Amino acid sequence: ATTESVTGWITILRTEDHQRALAGEPQLLKSCGRANVQAEISIRDQQGEVCPVDTVGELWVKAEHMIRGYLNRPEENSENFVGDWLLTGDMGYLDDEGYLYLTDRKKFMIISGGYNVYPVVIEAVLTDHPAVREISVFGVPHPDWGEAVVGLVSLQPDAAASTAELIDFCTGKVGKWEVPKWLKIVDELPKGATGKIEKHRLREHYLQHPEELPWAAPAAE
The missing domain is CATH 3.30.300.30 (ANL, C-terminal domain)
Structure with missing residues (x-):
């Protein structure tokens, strides 16, 4: 979840994911799960293009329960929003099943x-x-x-x-x-x-x- 998501989770690691992890796929427990049904997630490069699977980039998120901008803060809005997408500042990657793995904050x-x-x-x-x-x-x-x-x-x-x-x-x-x-x-x-x-x-x-x-x-x- 992010503060900007206000009322809901962006990703979720479900019960069946934990069961898979216990059955021999422990790497799933290092992930943040997959996108919630009410949200979309995307990994983008510095040009805003979608990154290939297993390639680190910035996490962009979009959901109906997200805020649409910061009040009276136009500079921050231009830096952190592209259309309906929020640029989270988190770096990570998606695997071939859509599981999200975070690596670090972009600023670090x-x-x-x-x-x-x-x-x-x-x-x-x-x-x-x-x-x-x-x-x-x-x-x-x-x-x-x-x-x-x-x-x-x-x-x-x-x-x-x-x-x-x-x-x-x-x-x-x-x-x-x-x-x-x-x-x-x-x-x-x-x-x-x-x-x-x-x-x-x-x-x-x-x-x-x-x-x-x-x-x-x-x-x-």
Whole structure:
């Protein structure tokens, strides 16, 4: 569901889908299900064209119970609506049966060396490390790669791990372009009122303090 859907669900994972998952198709539990009968969903590329099956793009949704725009906010309307379609800002893909799999928020996507990188992919890998309690991955400017994949990690109580160990843990589990260029271990990650990690605050900090990154040019004497 989205806030803009007001009164109904956009997708649903039905009882029979759970039964299929328990019978040998566990990947279905990673999906958001298929479109509700009252809604349409579509995965679109940056030009607004429909993406092929299993290709990541932005999730567009359309339903009778959706809002038609934001009151007195014409700029946001032009950015987030195309006709009756709402551009959700969520990235994901549809499989050949129409099941929706979300990968990340569009605003968090990192473009590193020409590749699209979704932080949630790296976060899912690092969360499997026994020493990791919380992880937030984001992109920062890099002189060679355009953006670099970096992250802040907090460890489990009494656990020990080096950043080199954590980076090595990612190798072979994600693409070479997705392996973090730099990690930092911290005591706590900043969270908002709902308990979500405030990724935007972390990224903004390093945009304002690039000298803290290992590839920063040395200060002139």
